Amino acid sequence: MSSGISRRAVLGGIAGGVALASGVTAGPAAARDREPYVALNVGTGGGPAGSDRVHVLKVGPDSAHTALVLVPGMFGAANDFRLLARDLVAALPGVQVWAFDRREENLADRSGFTGPDPLAYYLDGRYRAQDPAASAFAAGWGLTRTLEDLRTVVRAAACDGRRRVVLGGHSWGATTAMAYAAWDFDGRPGHRDLTGLVLVDGGVRGAFDGTGQDVADSPEEIRQRLAAIDGGAVFDLTLSAVGLGDRPESTQIWYQLAGHYAHHDPDSRSVLQPRMPDALRPQVPVTNAALLGILVDAGFGWPNDISVHSGTLADSGETRGWTDTGITPIARVAEAYAGGPAPAVWEWYWPARLSVDLDVTDAYADTGLARSLGLRLRHAAGLAVPLYAFQTSYAKGTIVSAAQRVVAGSRIPYATYETDNGMNHLDPLFAATGHNTLTRTLAPFLAGLR
Known part of the structure; x- marks a missing residue:
C-alpha cells in the first residue's frame, strides 16, 4: 500500500496526535458475487505447501475488451482496489479490473475473521503466525520472483x-509495473505484453524524491541490507x-480488526480501544467507526503515506462517534479494510528482499548493481506504450516529474499527467466516487487506448 512510511522513516509525533484529552455501506450481494477471487498457479518459490500460487480479485465483466491489472504497493493487497475498480467499471463498462495479490498472501492466517471473536483470535495469539526464523525461503522472494x-x-x-492488457499499480506497485515494462523475459521486453501503463502515486526515476526520504540504494547500503536478510531478517518490519506490535504482521492485523468492527458494528463502543x-x-470512549478514523485520518498525525482525509470525532456524546467531513468516508475505508477473510487490504509478510530490489529499480537502468541482483531492467529506452501518471500531495510533485523523465528517455507515444493535491497517498483508493479525481481522469485515458 505505502511505499514504506515515508520510505521507511521511523514515525514521529503520532502519540500526540491521538491523545484526545478534550476532545458507505457494502455493495449488494449480487455485485460481490461478480467479483471472484481466483487462484493462479505459479513457479516454485520454496515456500510452504500452497504458496506456489497467486490470486487476483476480478471486478467487471469477463466480456470486457480491456483488462486493467493493478499491483498494490508496499504492505498492500488486492482489496486496496475493489472500490476503485467498481467505480472504474461503472464509468467504463468495457474494462475488467484484476487486482493482484502476491504469493506472500498465502502465508497469512485470516481464518479468524470468519469466526465469532476475531479480536480474541488475533490479539490473544491464537492465529498461525509465520515465524521469520522458519522462513528462509522468503530471502529469495524479490522482484524477479514477483515479476515472474x-x-x-x-x-x-x-x-x-x-x-x-493495461498494467498499473499504486505506490511501489507502480514501481513494480514499470519494472515489468522494462524487464527482459528471455529476450522479450515486458512492455510488449501491454497496451498501456498506469502509475498511481508511484514510479521510478526519482518518483519518491519529494517525500524527503533518500532511496537506500548505494552499493554499501545494499550490501548491508542483503547481509541482514542472510542473517534471518527476511521480512520488512517498517x-x-x-x-x-513488533511482529511483521502486528500492525496489519490491528488495521484489519479496526476495519472489521467499524464495518460490522460502526456505532457501538469500540471493542479494540481497551486493548x-x-x-x-x-482518552475518551469512541465507537468502532471512530477508532478506525483515528487510525487512518491525517488529522491525527499519521504520515501522508498511510492516511486519508476522512473526518473527525463527533463533538459530543458519552461515546464519541465519527463525522465524515472529507473526501473519503470512513464507511468506505471500513468496507475495504474489513476484507474478510480474503482478499484483504494489508499484506502481512512483505519480503525484505523485495524492498531492496524495488529501491534499486528506482534508477530504472541496467546498472552493474541491478545486474548483480539479477534485475533485468534492459528495455526502459524501448518503452512504446501510452502512460498515465497520477499524483497526490504525497511526494510534492515528483511523481509526475519522474514520469516525464521516463517518457523523455523512451519511445512512449503520449502520456497523461494528473494531480490532486487535496488527496493523501491512500485517498485515491477509497475516496467517495464523486470526489475521486483518479477515477474521473483515468477512465478517459483507458477509453482512448487503441
Whole structure:
C-alpha cells in the first residue's frame, strides 16, 4: 500500500496526535458475487505447501475488451482496489479490473475473521503466525520472483491475445509495473505484453524524491541490507514503527480488526480501544467507526503515506462517534479494510528482499548493481506504450516529474499527467466516487487506448 512510511522513516509525533484529552455501506450481494477471487498457479518459490500460487480479485465483466491489472504497493493487497475498480467499471463498462495479490498472501492466517471473536483470535495469539526464523525461503522472494508471478497474471488477463492488457499499480506497485515494462523475459521486453501503463502515486526515476526520504540504494547500503536478510531478517518490519506490535504482521492485523468492527458494528463502543497500547489509546470512549478514523485520518498525525482525509470525532456524546467531513468516508475505508477473510487490504509478510530490489529499480537502468541482483531492467529506452501518471500531495510533485523523465528517455507515444493535491497517498483508493479525481481522469485515458 505505502511505499514504506515515508520510505521507511521511523514515525514521529503520532502519540500526540491521538491523545484526545478534550476532545458507505457494502455493495449488494449480487455485485460481490461478480467479483471472484481466483487462484493462479505459479513457479516454485520454496515456500510452504500452497504458496506456489497467486490470486487476483476480478471486478467487471469477463466480456470486457480491456483488462486493467493493478499491483498494490508496499504492505498492500488486492482489496486496496475493489472500490476503485467498481467505480472504474461503472464509468467504463468495457474494462475488467484484476487486482493482484502476491504469493506472500498465502502465508497469512485470516481464518479468524470468519469466526465469532476475531479480536480474541488475533490479539490473544491464537492465529498461525509465520515465524521469520522458519522462513528462509522468503530471502529469495524479490522482484524477479514477483515479476515472474505477475507475468502469469498478465498472460491470463490477455486471454490468448483476445484482450488488451493495461498494467498499473499504486505506490511501489507502480514501481513494480514499470519494472515489468522494462524487464527482459528471455529476450522479450515486458512492455510488449501491454497496451498501456498506469502509475498511481508511484514510479521510478526519482518518483519518491519529494517525500524527503533518500532511496537506500548505494552499493554499501545494499550490501548491508542483503547481509541482514542472510542473517534471518527476511521480512520488512517498517510498519512496526506505528506502535501496534513488533511482529511483521502486528500492525496489519490491528488495521484489519479496526476495519472489521467499524464495518460490522460502526456505532457501538469500540471493542479494540481497551486493548490498544497506552501511547495510542484515545482518552475518551469512541465507537468502532471512530477508532478506525483515528487510525487512518491525517488529522491525527499519521504520515501522508498511510492516511486519508476522512473526518473527525463527533463533538459530543458519552461515546464519541465519527463525522465524515472529507473526501473519503470512513464507511468506505471500513468496507475495504474489513476484507474478510480474503482478499484483504494489508499484506502481512512483505519480503525484505523485495524492498531492496524495488529501491534499486528506482534508477530504472541496467546498472552493474541491478545486474548483480539479477534485475533485468534492459528495455526502459524501448518503452512504446501510452502512460498515465497520477499524483497526490504525497511526494510534492515528483511523481509526475519522474514520469516525464521516463517518457523523455523512451519511445512512449503520449502520456497523461494528473494531480490532486487535496488527496493523501491512500485517498485515491477509497475516496467517495464523486470526489475521486483518479477515477474521473483515468477512465478517459483507458477509453482512448487503441
